[in-house]
Amino acid sequence: MNRVWWKEGIAYQIYVRSFKDTNGDGIGDLKGIIEKLDYLKYLGVNIIYLNPINKSPNDDNGYDISDYYDIMDEFGTIDDFKLLIEEMHKRDMKLIMDLVINHTSDEHPWFVESRKSKDNPYRDYYIWHPGKDGNPPNNWGSFFGGSAWEYDEQTGEYYLHLFSKKMPDLNWRNENVRNEIIKMIQFWIDMGVDGFRFDAINHLEKDFNFPDAEVKEGQIYGDFIKYVQNLPKVHDYIKEIRRRAFNTGHHVLIGETGGISYHNAYLYTGVDREELDMTFHFDMHSVGKGEKDWERRKIDLVKEIKEKMSGWQMRDEKEGWCPIFFSNHDSTRTVSRLGNDEKYHRESAKMLATLQLTQKGTPFIYYGDEIGMTNAWDFELEDYRDVAVFNKYRDFVESGLVSHENYIKGLHLTSRDNARTPMQWDDSKNAGFSEATPWIRVNSNYKDINVKAQMQDENSILNYYRRLIELRKNNLTLVYGDFIEINREHEEIYSYIRKGEDDAFLVIVNFFDGTPTFNLPEDVKIKEAELVLSNYKCDDKNVDGITLKPYEARIYKCKL
Known part of the structure; x- marks a missing residue:
């Protein structure tokens, strides 16, 4: 039994923007996390994973970084971060930081320089192409809607962005880029960070032949994923990061790896691979989803839940460790997607918690799941903040492919913003999240579902989580058995x-x-x-x- 802290810990993911606002700007901040550390200690978690906190213009809520060495203005300062680390370590808590190394913001100094001229020293930090006959190099689409290529008038070329056009992809074939990223990782290690989750890490390599992708029925752009995901050279990059930046054995490395399942995760987490310790997959992301976004179907327990969850459980230990999670910032609320958030809200939320906290792996509880927070079923288009919502509205509704009504129904079931509404602390104004108008609307059920009420209820979802966590901590069989x-x-x-x-x-x-x-x-x-x-x-x-x-x-x- 190889006992390490990140296998035995209970992790809690915080979407900082939505957790707790302390300065009255309607946006969560680092001081808000510090204020709630005792609550998290009460819950029983001992690992905190933060979504990106680096300086960012927030085209995609922090996943577009403009300065890797500073903190987002809305979240606080470097001194606030140092205090957070200090207060967490006092409480025997570990911190996992989210780093975005596949792309930067277009406001990052590297890209500002890169777009100035074709012979700029930073030009090759990104992926540029002259295009074909006045058109983009190929028909690749962006994950956020629209083309994956953006024309830049200053130099007359296109740059690649798998996500927003304000998030240009880095060119990992450039040794200078790799050196810069590793230098930055070391900066945060020296600051006291205990682990890292690397966003979109399996997209670091692309097919530089830039072939056209197949266009399926109902698609505007090509099905490009196989040209930008899980390519062999990605593993060389990860091995280099591990070899050069992580040599103490203390830190945990987690990668977000779309397109990976328990069948092939060993490629990243195999003990002999010397790459990642865990991978965040998307197995639970589309469970119960109908053929169309606004349709729902009954979950197939055997094929969708057991096949996937048990599949991760029954891997050989040499294939690596895994996280256990149902939701994150890129999904919807656990009890709304996998349970019954109406008639059996409390019962189904507890049932799902039971599965999560009794299986092998590291549980990652998404903020608010411990009180059974639900999807925002009454949101209208103007209530959403996700850039992808509006890009896809243009692609599908304004083009006439989908009706407005069906698109909104689909958002209620699938939008990432369902999992980004403010934490529901109590039944006061704005659920106790902020004195100001929150950056995104509070879920209207906060008066019934909140931390304060559940702390006072012995049979609440929150107190059930606490008992489950205590049971797991006191019985290593539930960790390693x-x-x-x-x-x-x-x-x-x-x-x-x-x-x-x-x-x-x-x-x-x-x-x-x-x-x-x-x-x-x-x-x-x-x-x-x-x-x-x-x-x-x-x-x-x-x-x-x-x-x-x-x-x-x-x-x-x-x-x-």
Whole structure:
């Protein structure tokens, strides 16, 4: 058993802009996190992962960095950051920082210089192309809508941007770029950062032949992903970063790797690869999504949940560690996407928490999930802030491909802004997030769903999270134990055993609102069992032949 802090910790992701505002500008800040550290300690988390905090003009909420060595004006100062690190370390908490190294802002000094002339020393820091016959080099589309190429009149060439046109991609083939990035990483290591999450890291290499991509029905631009994602040379770049910047063994390296699943994540996390410690994937991102954004279908528990979650669990340990998460800043709210946020809001939120905190890997709780924050079901177009919302509105609605009504319905189900609304601290003005008008509207259900109310309710979602976290911290079997799935083909119940050297835990959850019966398989023999946690009041000591209530979750400590 290779025991390390980032395997045994409980991580909590903070979208800083939406967590807590202390200076009255309607935007969350670093001092707001410091103010709430005792709350996070109360919850039981000991790792905090922050979305980007570097200086940025905020075309994409901080993922467009204009200065790698400074803090975003709205978030505070370097001194605030130093105080945050100091206060976290006092509480035995670790900090994971989000770094964006695939692209910069177009306001970054490197790009300002790069676009001045074709022979500028910084020209090759980015990916430029003269185009073809007065048109872009190819038909690649941007992830945020529109073309991936932007024409620059000053030099008469196009630059590549896989995301917003204000986020030009760096040219990682340039050794100077790699040297600059590694120098910057070392700066934050020296500041006391304990780990890093590298945004879009599997996009660092592109196909420099720039071939046209296939255009599928309903698409305006080509399906370009295979030319810009998970290319072999990406691994050379990551190995170089690891070799040159991380040699103490203390830090954790996490990469965001779209297009990667448990089948091939070892390419990045294999113990012998010497690249990443974990990868953030997108397995849960589209679960339950219909053919169209505004359509929803019932989740297939076996094919969508068990196949993916158990797939990560049953990998060989040499293939690497994994994070356990349902939501992040690029998805929607957990209980709205995977549970039932109306009739069984409390029960389904607790059921999902049970799955997350009893599986093998490092749990990453997304801010607000511990109180069951939901999608913003009543948002109108003007309430959204995500640049992609408006780019795609132009592409699909203004072009006549999709009606306004269906587009809004789709946003209610799929927009990233659902997971970016302000943290709901109490039932006061703006949910206690800010005295000023928040940068994005507060979810209108904050008077019913908030931290203050749930701290006072013994049976709240928040207090259930606390008990789960305490159970996991006190039982290493729930961290390192073997994962043995049972009743794999059951379409309503997800159940498994976490087996350690001297003990075991049986986890049983009903994923839906029916009342199925749980039966132990004949080949599973449990000698004795003690119910240690459930999201319903339960006196049933038997572990076989149980009729489960809607979204019921049970954890038994047992001997096999």
